Amino acid sequence: xxxGLAVVLIGAVAAGASVAKKQAFFESHRRSRQVILHYTLxxxxxxxxxxxxxxxxxxxxxxxxxxxxxxxxxxDGASTTSDLGNWLMDVLxxxxxxAIVMALGINDALGAARxxxxxxxxxxxxxxxxxxxxxxxxxxxxxPLEVSPRLAAEAQTKxxxxxxxxxxxxxxxxxxxxxxxxxxxxxxVPHTIDGVHLNAAGYQLWNQAVLQGASVACRAx
Numbered sequence: 001x002x003x004g005l006a007v008v009l010i011g012a013v014a015a016g017a018s019v020a021k022k023q024a025f026f027e028s029h030r031r032s033r034q035v036i037l038h039y040t041l042x043x044x045x046x047x048x049x050x051x052x053x054x055x056x057x058x059x060x061x062x063x064x065x066x067x068x069x070x071x072x073x074x075x076d077g078a079s080t081t082s083d084l085g086n087w088l089m090d091v092l093x094x095x096x097x098x099a100i101v102m103a104l105g106i107n108d109a110l111g112a113a114r115x116x117x118x119x120x121x122x123x124x125x126x127x128x129x130x131x132x133x134x135x136x137x138x139x140x141x142x143x144p145l146e147v148s149p150r151l152a153a154e155a156q157t158k159x160x161x162x163x164x165x166x167x168x169x170x171x172x173x174x175x176x177x178x179x180x181x182x183x184x185x186x187x188x189v190p191h192t193i194d195g196v197h198l199n200a201a202g203y204q205l206w207n208q209a210v211l212q213g214a215s216v217a218c219r220a221x
Contacts, residue, residue, distance in 0.1 A: 080126055
């Protein structure tokens with residue numbers, strides 16, 4: 001009995017240590033990424049900033065669009081509650097940006113399971129913060145998730161219900177804030193590598209939607 005209890009306790013401690021180690025890694029990665037983005041944004045004028053989560057971070061967008069540098073400001077794990085507004089305002093430090101593309105929502109749905117009311121409140125508050133930059137704000141639709149060995153059908157169904165509600169609300173949120181809504185076209189099957197992160201076919205369409213939305217900076221130049 002005591003031996004069995006000891007084995008259980010050792011297993012629990014090992015599992016907890018593993019989770020803590022992974023969390024420390026992600027936090028360290030995000031801090032390093034934020035430092036790099038600080039240096040990047042300090043040396044470009046009037047950039048197009050794509051602000052979002054790991055789907056953004058892993059993307060391979062072109063380096064510029066109509067003379068504006070494109071800065072990939074994706075941060076793994078980012079959501080509408082990640083204080084991205086204060087962080088970006090602090091990094092820009094009064095310097096102008098041509099456009100900010102907001103690509104958020106997956107972690108709100110999949111990780112936090114935020115209901116539509118909370119998501120809309122958070123998203124609206126973030127747009128209000130970012131509007132102080134005087135940049136043109138672009139709101140990108142949230143890409144769909146797929147069932148995969150790493151994303152069970154039950155979790156995918158629950159998250160997709162939230163994502164569909166988010167996407168139904170985003171056009172109106174964008175319109176009320178004077179932002180541009182960028183829809184995503186229907187995605188092929190499969191369009192992800194793990195149910196969440198996009199594969200080459202998914203990124204081809206996602207990139208096109210980002211660039212089409214960001215082109216508001218070109219029309220304004």
